[in-house]
Amino acid sequence: MGRKVTDQDGRTYPLPIPGSGAGGSNTRSYLMRRLQPHLPPWIGVAGVGVAGALGNWRWEGSAGAGVGLTLASVALTGATWWAGKTTSSQRRLHSAITVAAGSAWLTGACLAGPMTGALDDLYLIGGPVLALSWNVRLTLRTSDPAGENADKGLLERVGLARAQIGAAKVEPNRVTAPLLLDAGTQTNDDVAKALPGIASALDVPRTAVRYQPDPDSERRGELVIVPRDMLADTVRWEEEGPAFPGGSITDPLILGVYDDGAPLALWLPGDKKQGRNATHLLIAGMTGSGKGDGALNVQTEILTRKDVIMWLSDPKEFQDFRPLLPAYDWAVSAPADTEIMVETVKAVIPARTKWLGAHKYRQWEASAAREQTDPTHTCHDDGTACGCPGLPFHVVWFEEAGVSLGLLGDDAFNSIANLARSAGMALVVSLQRPSHDQMSTTTRDALGGRLCFGVPNATAAGFMLPDTVLDAGAAPERWANRRPGYCYLVTPGVPEERYAEPGRTRWFTDTSISLMETVAQWFARNGATVDPVTEKAAATVAGRAYTERRHVDVDAPNTEDDDMIDDNEPLVDADDEHIDPEQELPELQDGADAPLVQETGHKPTPEEARELFAQALQEFETAGQMVVGPKDFMDWCDRHQLSRPWVSARLKEAAEQGRLEPTNQTGRWRIKPSLTVA
Known part of the structure; x- marks a missing residue:
């Protein structure tokens, strides 16, 4: 009998009750589970021995069988070598040697007999050695399930089966592993294309997996994986402030x-x-x-x-x-x-x-x-x-x-x-x-x-x-x-x-x-x-x-001029003191509503136009607009009845006289300050 236990994922497992007599059975089951992965090489050795005895009974002394068995041995060894091209070079060589040795002994046993000469000694010594070599390999491979086997499985799923991962460098929230690609068949571009698949296999965001190729090699680089996004928590600037207050611009700017x-x-x-x-x-x-x-x-x-x-x-x-x-x-x-x-x-x-x-x-x-x-x-x-x-x-x-x-x-x-x-x-x-x-x-x-x-x-x-x-x-x-x-x-x-x-x-x-x-x-x-x-x-x-650029005076008092009133200052200008605010305004006389400036329609002479143009340049300079072109004179042209081509000609003339300087933009000119011209 036993009792059941349910884990955190809802799966239920039967466990033996101590003292119920099931301990011996469990020990045997444990040993069988541990031995089962190591049995195939020994079964193979036993099978080759039986096949040699049966083959000798059927083909002893047959020249035709000898030719056939020899060709079959060579073909089987070659097929093993070809099939192992997707595996590591060590596994490929080990498999080929095992098949070649077994097929060679089987051919000799079938033709001469398994007990003839040194065949029996070779079987009794070589068979266990080959079986044990595979047992040792399996033990070394499975002793670290998170090592090469897991890495190979990941690379195989993303199309990089023949690539090799070196010893990983593990840092806080960062894993860096050197990657060596298969010579002649894989390049760094293949890794770049496989990055989305690697992110999918690891169940991390696409931006969490990066590959840094070696600039001196097309088949070497480093695979970088950042499993946890440390950027999810926002940091306010005012919590840390500037990095190097009072320092030099040569110090790093920390963003x-x-x-x-x-x-x-x-x-x-x-x-x-x-x-x-x-x-x-x-x-x-x-x-x-x-x-x-x-x-x-x-x-x-x-x-x-x-x-x-x-x-x-x-x-x-x-x-x-x-x-x-x-x-x-x-x-x-x-x-x-x-x-x-x-x-x-x-x-x-x-x-x-x-x-x-x-x-x-x-x-x-x-x-x-x-x-x-x-x-x-x-x-x-x-x-x-x-x-x-x-x-x-x-x-x-x-x-x-x-x-x-x-x-x-x-x-x-x-x-x-x-x-x-x-x-x-x-x-x-x-x-x-x-x-x-x-x-x-x-x-x-x-x-x-x-x-x-x-x-x-x-x-x-x-x-x-x-x-x-x-x-x-x-x-x-x-x-x-x-x-x-x-x-x-x-x-x-x-x-x-x-x-x-x-x-x-x-x-x-x-x-x-x-x-x-x-x-x-x-x-x-x-x-x-x-x-x-x-x-x-x-x-x-x-x-x-x-x-005359704008400057902000940080030492000025934080008050507005409109709010500053001197109680001793008179509220009325001296020139207006004689005016009675209760008296009606006088009626307008004839001509009192005439404009102060009469539109005469006068078009300036060429000399006057040039003077007006020089004044316009001075007005632009005074206003701080130091780059001008014909479009900036459109209202000015309408006011003085001058054309845009005339302005363009004057701009070129002013440039020849040193008052203007051309810019990189077509039709735009930079005003030289009056002091510079003088």
Whole structure:
């Protein structure tokens, strides 16, 4: 008799009752179960012996049987070798030797007799040896059921049966296993295609399985599996705050974490000691993917460093970045202002590279932002320290750049992207979709760094991530906008095996606004200010648009002028004191309603028109609109009865005289500030 036990899955098992006399039977059953897998080799040895005795009784001394048995032995051995091509090389060789030895003894036994000569000794010694060799192999194979056998089964199911998995490296929430593919029949591309099947077999998300091929081999790589998604728990930015407040821009910008808990780090400047190149950054993601919070993570990290300045163009009127306004050196929102900012950056680049070259910097480094007291970095020919003011790192950020590109044209950022890195500048371009109709391949490739959030489809992912990263398992279209903040980071300084690993940026809530304002106030008081080189180059191009740019005074009292009334100040102007407010207004006299300015219909003479045109250029400059074209003079032409072709001719004439300078856009001209012309 026995009692029944039900486990947590509802399965019921009978268990023996101690002392019921069933112990001996159970012992025998256990031994039989353990012995059964080892019996087939011994049964095979016994069968060969019986077959040899029967064959001798039938074919003893037969020459024809000898030929047939020999051919059969060779054919059977060859078939065994052919059938074992899908198995490991050790199993294939072991099987072939066993079949060859058994068939050779059987042929001799059938023709000469199993007891003739040394055949009986060979049978009694060789048979058990072969059987035991298979027993030992089975014991070694089944002693670790989670080892090679399980790995082979997984690879067989995904079409990589002949691949070999090495010893796995197990870390917290991360398993890394080296993979060796079959020579001549399998490549790293086969593994990339099999990744969805591996994820299915392991019952994990598609993004949890990655493959990092060895750059020096087409059949070696590492399979990385992250079983648990550590990104599911969102982290608020205000809970941790900036990573290195008061540090240098050369310190990593920490944006969040990877799915294994490692920090998601970004560098913008280069570092020759680390072998890291400077980079620009392209940020992209569909609506709702968390791109805005990702941009705030990057900006708050930048604006807590002491050796960097930032320019910002935001067509959304600083909707997301308004708490940070006091920290920007120059912030614009209007299309015309963005246009002049682009032209200004073009002029700033050669000025900064000239300064770096004169001070013997091959690329910008942290010491360049400080006063130049080191004779190694001096612009004096005699080698003495020059004491020149430092040159802070410079970040130029174009938010919603699709709008800017639509207005300025595809080539607007090309020269900036190609030259700015050598000037200690980083260009950050943020938009929803960097497709071919918005951004040229040249500009996209020059940006270098990529921060890719969720995208709607694989085509959009191809615009952001390199093919090698997609082949390694990156799939931002799997999230779309269902997991805000999930992203991939491809940038210098990050190991390439990290490129296909998803990360998540931190989340900005309404409660983070006060801390963002604190960051901006700290930077306004303690952060870097624009250097003389950059300031002079910017003023030379942008004029009042830069020199009279908006600044937010963080030390000003938080009061409004309309609410400040001096009780001792009279409420009526002195010129109006004689007016009686109760007296009726006098009646209008003849002609009193005539306009102050009479429309005469007078068309200016050519000399007058040129003077009016010069005044118009001065008015544009005063207003801070430093890039103009014929379309900007449409109302002016109607007012003065002048044609658009006449304006185009005057623009070219002004360019020849040095008042204007052509831009990369056809029909657009940059005004040279009056001081520069003088």
